[in-house]
Amino acid sequence: MFRVDKSGVRGVDGVTLRHTDQRTRFWWNYPGLRSLNLLLLGCIVCDMTNGYDGSMLSGLQIIDAWQDALGHPTGTRLGTITNGTRYGQLGALLIAAPLMQRLGRRVPIMIGSCILLVGVALQASSVNYDMFVVSRVLIGFGNTIQNMACPILAAELAHPSQRTQIIGIQNTTGSLGQIMAAWITYGTSFMLSSWSWRLPSLLQAVSSIFQLVMMIFTPESPRWLVHKGRREEAYRILTKYHAEGDESSQLLQFEMAEIEAAIELEREQALASWMEWVRTSANRYRLFIIVTSGFIIQWCGNALITYYIHLVFESIGITSSKKQLLINGGMTISGFVWGNTWSQLIDKMGRRPMFLIGLTGMFVAFVMITVFTGVNTAIDYSNGGLGNATIFAIFLFGAFYKMPGCMVPSYVAEVSPFNLRAKAFVLNGFADAAANIFSGYTNPVGLAAIGWKYYIVWCCVLVSNFTIVYFFYPETKNLSLEEVGQLFDGPPKNMEIKVTHDEDKEHEPHVTMIE
Numbered sequence: 001m002f003r004v005d006k007s008g009v010r011g012v013d014g015v016t017l018r019h020t021d022q023r024t025r026f027w028w029n030y031p032g033l034r035s036l037n038l039l040l041l042g043c044i045v046c047d048m049t050n051g052y053d054g055s056m057l058s059g060l061q062i063i064d065a066w067q068d069a070l071g072h073p074t075g076t077r078l079g080t081i082t083n084g085t086r087y088g089q090l091g092a093l094l095i096a097a098p099l100m101q102r103l104g105r106r107v108p109i110m111i112g113s114c115i116l117l118v119g120v121a122l123q124a125s126s127v128n129y130d131m132f133v134v135s136r137v138l139i140g141f142g143n144t145i146q147n148m149a150c151p152i153l154a155a156e157l158a159h160p161s162q163r164t165q166i167i168g169i170q171n172t173t174g175s176l177g178q179i180m181a182a183w184i185t186y187g188t189s190f191m192l193s194s195w196s197w198r199l200p201s202l203l204q205a206v207s208s209i210f211q212l213v214m215m216i217f218t219p220e221s222p223r224w225l226v227h228k229g230r231r232e233e234a235y236r237i238l239t240k241y242h243a244e245g246d247e248s249s250q251l252l253q254f255e256m257a258e259i260e261a262a263i264e265l266e267r268e269q270a271l272a273s274w275m276e277w278v279r280t281s282a283n284r285y286r287l288f289i290i291v292t293s294g295f296i297i298q299w300c301g302n303a304l305i306t307y308y309i310h311l312v313f314e315s316i317g318i319t320s321s322k323k324q325l326l327i328n329g330g331m332t333i334s335g336f337v338w339g340n341t342w343s344q345l346i347d348k349m350g351r352r353p354m355f356l357i358g359l360t361g362m363f364v365a366f367v368m369i370t371v372f373t374g375v376n377t378a379i380d381y382s383n384g385g386l387g388n389a390t391i392f393a394i395f396l397f398g399a400f401y402k403m404p405g406c407m408v409p410s411y412v413a414e415v416s417p418f419n420l421r422a423k424a425f426v427l428n429g430f431a432d433a434a435a436n437i438f439s440g441y442t443n444p445v446g447l448a449a450i451g452w453k454y455y456i457v458w459c460c461v462l463v464s465n466f467t468i469v470y471f472f473y474p475e476t477k478n479l480s481l482e483e484v485g486q487l488f489d490g491p492p493k494n495m496e497i498k499v500t501h502d503e504d505k506e507h508e509p510h511v512t513m514i515e
Contacts, residue, residue, distance in 0.1 A: 033159055037166070040158060042109070042214025044170040046150035048207040049116065049143050051174030052181040053085060055332055056200050060183025066197035070129050075444060077129070083440040084133045088089060088119075088140025089433040093426045096148040100422040104228075105153035107219045108145050116142030117205050124202035137203070144212065147149045149423045151409035156221040159242055160255065160480050167410035168343025169386050172402065174338035177207065182329040221416055223481075236258070258482040263418055276420060277427075282488040286415050288483040289473060290424050293340040294431025296465045297408050300362050301458035302401050303439035304447075305331075305394060318387060329393060334395050339402040346407050350477040354403045355469045361400025363462040366455060368393035373452035413485045414476045 027033045060066040061078075073081055092112075100109040119138030126132040151167055158166040184203060188196045219241070222234035235256060243249035277287045313324045346354060369390055408428075416424035428491040446454040476484045 007254075009208050009357065016270075021459050026458065027159070029415045030244055032241045032244045033162075036157070037162070039214065039218045040154055040166060041213050042155075042218050043150040044166065045176075045210060046109075046146050047171055047174035047437075048177035048180075049139075049204060051177030051284040051332075052204055052207070053139065053143075053177075054182035055178035055328065056080065056204065058328060059182060059189075059325060060201065063185065063189050065191075065194050067196070069126075069492030070132060073129065075448070076441060078444055078471045079441040080133055081129075081136065082399055083437050084136025085140030086433045086437045086440065088137040088142075089144040089429060092141045092144035093148075093429045093433070096145050096429070097353065099145065100149055100152065104224050105149045105156070106215050107217055109153070110212055110215045112142045112149070113144030113208040113215075114142070115219035116208045117212075118147070120205040121200065123204070125513060126201075135476065142208070146208070148422070148429060150211075151489070152411060152421055152425060153167070153218070154209040154486060156223045157219065157237075157241075160251075162408045163481075164346045164407065165343055167413070168346050168406040170422040171406040171409060172336060172343055173207075174401070175332060178332035179329070179336055182325070182332045185321075186329055189321070212355055223263070227261050231260075231291065232311055249315065255480075256481060258340040259331060262482040262485055269440060274387045274423065277423075280489075283417075283420070285472075286417075286420075286424070286488060287427070289415050290412055290428050292468055292472075293408055293412060294428040295435045296359075296401060297405060297490045298432050298435035298439065299461050300359070300401065300465060301366055301455070301462070302395065302405075303398065304443050304455075313463065318391075331395060331398055334403060335398045338399040339406050342403045343406040346410070347477055350475050351407060351411055351471070352475050353474060354407055355399065355473060356466065358400045358403030358405075359462055359466040359469065361403070362397055363459060363466070365393045365400060367396035368457050370452060370455040370459060373455065377452055392436045398482060411473075412475065414479070414481060415488070417485050417489075418481075432507050439475065 004387060027037065056084065067073075070081070071077075096108065099111070116139055119135050119140075119142060122138060123132060123135035126135055133142035151170060153169060155163055155167050180203070184200045185197075188199050190196075191199075219237045220233070223239050225234035225237070238252055238255055239245060239247055239249075242255065246252070260485070277283050313319070313327070318324060318327070342354065349357075372386050372390040372393060376383055376390070381387065407424075412424055412428050413421060443454075446457070474487065479487060
């Protein structure tokens with residue numbers, strides 16, 4: 001089995017980026033960093049649409065007007081509605097990487113936002129089942145392009161000391177979207193017209209409109225600019241936002257040095273084609289992590305609780321639509337709180353502990369759900385305390401799910417070399433889509449066929465996920481993107497990285513690769 005070599009992480013001249021950060025105050029005291037983090041809100045909200053979608057669909061299934069308009073879909077027809085966004089996701093994954101490699105990170109986000117807005121307009125005006133499904137395919141297509149490009153832009157543009165927190169918070173905006181959708185659908189459920197479901201559908205456009213506007217002002221990825229030979233632009237961006245305009249900043253010099261060294265080395269190794277994923281043992285190891293992480297974060301029972309919560313409620317004897325909507329709303333608030341809490345602890349706890357503790361907590365919660373539901377079913381739901389205990393276990397599951405959930409995009413960006421980073425998110429997205437499509441069809445069928453016993457399946461899957469993470473996922477805490485590359489590949493063989501300066505540009509760094 002391939003092993004990572006932590007001794008190979010030496011940064012530049014034996015200095016890693018975390019040793020060069022000289023900030024002594026909170027980030028909001030630095031104008032450049034304050035402006036950068038404000039602009040990054042356009043990336044941070046990318047998961048809001050995805051979270052809104054899942055919660056909205058759960059809420060719509062509880063609204064009678066939606067059921068009447070769509071013909072009371074069940075089984076595979078309901079699965080197709082749920083998976084509509086996943087089919088769009090699969091289509092978008094075929095073009096996402098080429099778009100990001102050719103156009104950068106900003107423009108694809110804008111393209112994805114426009115496509116999604118067309119889908120939202122179609123969804124809100126749907127008059128039948130087929131029209132609603134087509135709208136969801138378009139929403140999934142546009143949202144996937146956004147979700148591929150946003151974490152990459154955030155990872156490559158954020159200040160090195162804040163990268164994991166930024167992407168962690170980005171993932172928790174899915175919970176913010178869930179909160180919005182859950183309480184919006186609760187409020188509109190009191191309407192007697194089709195607006196009870198059309199209005200929540202229409203409001204799904206809010207986050208994409210915000211993204212579209214923010215991307216007009218957000219700078220491009222410095223790493224992509226360097227890769228395209230636009231070094232001066234990259235230097236100005238890093239100087240303004242990371243070094244507060246100080247060209248003598250050690251952080252600026254070493255950050256530029258690491259970026260140029262990594263890209264120069266990757267060019268020499270011709271890291272461009274899909275076959276590069278299997279060319280070296282390090283890349284095969286990366287491929288395993290990227291693909292399995294996509295499955296792990298979706299194959300842990302979360303899809304069952306997110307998209308089919310009304311079926312779960314019915315399995316524990318809660319049939320009141322208003323009570324279901326209220327509990328669903330409470331779950332979204334809990335997820336938002338826990339997601340933001342865990343995202344602030346990623347660099348303190350580390351990636352492996354967050355994965356392992358989160359999976360363990362989810363397993364315990366699912367065992368509780370299984371036992372409580374099984375007992376309550378046997379006594380025909382006569383014990384209200386068991387129903388409340390099951391709801392508690394569902395909330396517990398959501399809290400622990402957010403531990404690995406808030407950091408997977410950051411982890412994928414970290415383990416991927418620059419030239420394969422866009423492709424890495426595509427591969428991770430394919431795994432994510434495959435897991436969700438499978439769950440979208442099997443969950444309603446499984447629940448209908450064997451009821452609460454279906455939860456046992458997910459208990460077993462969680463044990464498998466824990467085993468994979470424990471034996472194969474390395475720790476990347478406190479390393480820059482380029483330093484994680486050294487973690488996998490080791491230092492450049494027979495080469496030494498030196499930081500030099502132009503005589504006519506006193507502070508601007510250059511990288512020399514000395515064999």
